[in-house]
Amino acid sequence: MTDIYKKINDIIADARHIVVLQADNPDGDSLSSALALESILSAMNKQVSLVCGVDMPQHLRYLEGWSRVEKDVPHSFDASIIVDASTSTLFETFQKTQQYSWILTKPLIVIDHHQTTSGIPEAAVSLIPCAVATGEVIYQLANSLKWPIPLDAARYIAVSILSDSLGLTSEGTTVESIRILADVVDAGVKLSEIETARRELMKREPELLHYKGRLLERVVLHHNNSIATVVIPWKEIQQYSSMYNPSVLVLDDMRMTVGVKIAIAFKVYSDGKVTAKLRTNSDGAIADKIADHFGGGGHSYAAGFKKLGVTNYETLIQETVQLASKLLAEQP
Numbered sequence: 001m002t003d004i005y006k007k008i009n010d011i012i013a014d015a016r017h018i019v020v021l022q023a024d025n026p027d028g029d030s031l032s033s034a035l036a037l038e039s040i041l042s043a044m045n046k047q048v049s050l051v052c053g054v055d056m057p058q059h060l061r062y063l064e065g066w067s068r069v070e071k072d073v074p075h076s077f078d079a080s081i082i083v084d085a086s087t088s089t090l091f092e093t094f095q096k097t098q099q100y101s102w103i104l105t106k107p108l109i110v111i112d113h114h115q116t117t118s119g120i121p122e123a124a125v126s127l128i129p130c131a132v133a134t135g136e137v138i139y140q141l142a143n144s145l146k147w148p149i150p151l152d153a154a155r156y157i158a159v160s161i162l163s164d165s166l167g168l169t170s171e172g173t174t175v176e177s178i179r180i181l182a183d184v185v186d187a188g189v190k191l192s193e194i195e196t197a198r199r200e201l202m203k204r205e206p207e208l209l210h211y212k213g214r215l216l217e218r219v220v221l222h223h224n225n226s227i228a229t230v231v232i233p234w235k236e237i238q239q240y241s242s243m244y245n246p247s248v249l250v251l252d253d254m255r256m257t258v259g260v261k262i263a264i265a266f267k268v269y270s271d272g273k274v275t276a277k278l279r280t281n282s283d284g285a286i287a288d289k290i291a292d293h294f295g296g297g298g299h300s301y302a303a304g305f306k307k308l309g310v311t312n313y314e315t316l317i318q319e320t321v322q323l324a325s326k327l328l329a330e331q332p
């Protein structure tokens with residue numbers, strides 16, 4: 001690990017302007033990891049540009065600084081850091097515009113914690129230890145390299161850990177995660193302030209209340225209620241996505257149903273693209289295996305995949321359900 005730390009330190013030392021990149025599926029961990037790095041590197045007198053190919057989701061906008069995330073890679077920079085992702089397929093938006101190949105012309109650092117990924121072979125250095133959140137990895141890196149960790153960086157690290165560990169309750173939460181959280185609270189971070197800001201922004205538009213009801217009515221239970229699926233068609237993606245991710249609106253309710261081991265939300269786009277978001281309970285932690293089968297990635301509890309050129313999405317759903325039931329039957 002120290003070798004990797006040294007390589008990262010060298011790249012950062014040589015760079016004046018650093019781009020911090022999130023994949024096309026930004027979440028609480030990726031955004032707060034990017035903002036934590038921005039704060040840390042700025043304190044080291046670096047110029048930092050935050051970039052993500054897609055809009056920051058509404059529910060993350062309680063994090064001060066979200067609006068500094070730009071859509072385009074700047075014209076000149078010296079190095080880049082990808083946070084919370086290590087699969088190049090997650091950078092489709094950049095790949096379409098050649099921006100991704102532009103990124104690869106400069107030293108690229110990958111900082112992530114996803115264990116089942118295809119990796120980014122072009123990266124100069126990849127730091128992907130087992131950790132509950134990328135924020136945890138950044139804290140350990142900064143601490144060990146004696147980089148400054150300003151209070152706002154410490155706050156973002158707390159958000160990142162709380163977000164990916166589901167409030168320190170997920171399987172991947174370790175003593176180290178709790179220790180880091182204790183450290184940042186010791187440094188002055190107030191967890192109650194983070195939670196108040198988050199809850200205020202969690203309030204949803206009234207029309208989402210009724211839409212959620214319609215989505216829940218459409219949930220299909222398969223194989224003795226062990227697999228729950230829902231389909232979100234293009235029309236609804238267009239209508240509601242700017243307010244809230246329709247999948248996220250119902251996945252937890254699906255998962256919190258007696259008997260359900262795995263919940264899957266499919267989004268069907270107009271161009272033949274179909275995405276699937278998978279969430280499981282502890283007795284059905286096979287999300288990564290299913291995602292992997294379809295070329296996606298993630299954790300055993302939460303994963304996703306994307307298929308292009310799908311002509312009949314119902315066949316894909318059938319295939320997914322069959323694979324899920326087979327994997328569930330093979331569970332010890």
Ligand SMILES: [Mn+2]
Binds near residue numbers: 132134164
């Ligand atoms: Mn993460």
